[in-house]
Amino acid sequence: MLAQGRRVHIGGMQIRLDDQLATETLAALIADRCAPGDCFALSGGLGAGKSTFSRGFLRHLAQDPQMEVPSPSFALVQPYETPKGTIYHYDLWRLDGPDALYELAWDEACEGIMLVEWPERAGDLLPEGALHLTFTPGDTEDSRVVELTGWPEERLTGLNP
Template sequence: MMITLLSPMQTVCLAQQLADRVYQGDCIALSGDLGAGKSTFARAFLKALARDESLEVPSPSFALVQPYDTPKGPVFHYDLWRLSGPEGLYELNWDEACEAIMVVEWPDRAEDLLPQEALHVHLTYGEKEEERHLTMSGWPESRLMGLSV
């Protein structure tokens, strides 16, 4: 499924809708170039899960993982940009996180440790400055039906 997002607000809107559709054990794998909107998507997704627009969502770039308690249960936000290899995931509560809700930026660095049932969300630059193309794959179409911006 491919959606064109014309502004960061549309990215936020889509992330909020997706947060309503996740359950414990789900993994959202966010990929795309630097500045393509992964962090915008992740912040909106986490704030929606927490049901708290004022929630501070720091980038987990240096800690690599940031855990959250939400009404839907535990959530782990990973930024694997600085991960030296997938074996390092075991030191970051990866096994526990796979039972929770996960948001993983730079998921390719997890290699085959990424859950097979992950929803892959890939963001690319569009024609205009704020435009992005978002592609989703990995979940049945029935779980994505009705998403709109």
């Protein structure tokens, strides 16, 4: 269950996530709203929750709560087939520069659904209209705060039941 400490502000919202399960629940709620062409830009330091969010998102859309979701850190991109279409999970931590994205099916991925960890490394190639999720540590070891920006408020409504 998501925490009640949601703060909505112009251009986005901020949600407190009490633990890993809350992060995965938020991922499932957002996954239900996604469509081909959507990009989710996941920012935050190492261990901030980006991979936990991605795993919850992918497992939810694949309808497989035990699905193995390895980090794409080595390959940089891992595609997944789901009932909503192909999801491209990028980890750009090791990317040499934005131009290298063309070798990683970036144009094709922009037509699917994209999860992009370390999106700042994509530079100007990150699709317009992406939902930016910025994860920061919360006030306990397991908690996180995520700020969501880039989507109109009507697409964010109801994310914190």
